[in-house]
Amino acid sequence: MNTNRIESFFGNPYLPEAGGRARDGGEYDLSFAYRFRWDSPETQIREALKVLLCNEVEFQAARRPAEKDSKKSVEAEAARIRWLLAINPNTPPPVLEHLSNDGSTRLLERIAENPRTHTTTLAKLANHDESQVRAAVAENMNISIKTAWKLARDESPDVRVRLAESYHVPVAILRILATDENPYVQQRAYKTLYRMLEEVQALRSA
Secondary structure (H helix, E strand, C coil), X not given: CCHHHHHHHHCCCCCHHHCCEECHHHCEECHHHHHCCCCCHHHHHHHHHHHHHHHHHHHHHHHCCCCCCHHHHHHHHHHHHHXXXXXXXXXXXXXXXXXXXXXXXXXXXXXXXXXXXXXXXXXXXXXXXXXXXXXXXXXXXXXXXXXXXXXXXXXXXXXXXXXXXXXXCCHHHHHHHCCCCCHHHHHHHHHHHHHHHHHHHHHHHC
């Protein structure tokens, strides 16, 4: 995997927020990506993530036993790597599925927003206790019809509003949301339906 391919998977290695390992001078080392065959996730991804997210934490901490906070710093580094993987639109679906076992609400939101997240992963996240995670699922174009119907009945109006904003759900669901008990959900659903209707009419008259 060359540098360009690493950047395509993980973003710019010189950006601190990308989550790579800092070298001297501010450069971020993403060389760990060379170890893994990202083109064959079915056979490689589980072991790759185990090394990356688990073993490397223990290994690096063992190398620096004199540093009091070494394990914490390495764990923070691993968390940044997980974040990097979660926000990148080229991260393979099996990686995102693995990361969805993380307990961080903010990380799960990013996974739910990722355009590569698989339908089954989104279905699992649609059952999450935190409404912000479910709301992020509602916006993802990969959600199944079953998941969309579930979210249309979600107890949180914020989730239903986010679903009503989506152009990727069936019209039947938008019509149901247009009769929602919450006026904000109703308004958003009507607005989405109206815009969809305008687009259809524009295509017909083109």
